[in-house]
Amino acid sequence: MVVDRSPRLDRVFHALAHPARRAIVRQLSVGERTLTELASPLKMTFPAASKHVRVLEAAKLVRRRIAGREHRCSLRASPLKDAMQWTEQFRRHWEASFAALDTLLEEMKAQEQPRSRRD
Template sequence: MDENDQLDAAFAALAHPARRAILAQLAKGTASVNTLAAPFDMSLPAVSKHIRVLENAGLISRERDAQFRLCTLQTKPLQDISNWTDQYRHIWDARFDVMDTLLKDMKDSDQ
């Protein structure tokens, strides 16, 4: 999978709130599939599908430890997303500077 395909897969995986919540849990440390499923009002097969999407996107890895399937967060795809978005940061910063100036002007005109 090339870099663009990897980014596409990562963004698609992050599009679902349950998958983002799973990643948030994994940011705290490795967890079993059952542990990841506990906070959700979903069946184990439904959570397993979300985990499979995350794994296919390279955002997590799974390994077997006795009878448990342990999931671990993989940070490289998240770093790739951060690097991609950073190239647009100057645009956001400029727009926020303009908005800040407008808000200050509005506040000054009210006084």
């Protein structure tokens, strides 16, 4: 169990590793969007944006519903939950480091008082 063989997480983290794809996710968090709507704010051609949506689909972050000639996309957030749960298992680490920083700041504060009297 040393290595984390989890292609689901691979795909989700990879999907989130590109600013355009994160932008798409945020757009979809507001509500359903067609491909052209998703593509228009991105500084790239339509086919490029379309590829990004496919990457998000592969990560199961986006569902596509074809309605006539337009493809309506919506967010599927559960893979985000998986990603968050993975990172959350290290919560105590960043909390610990902030606690350490707090302690340091406390100590600096405590030393500042006597030093200002000494000086």
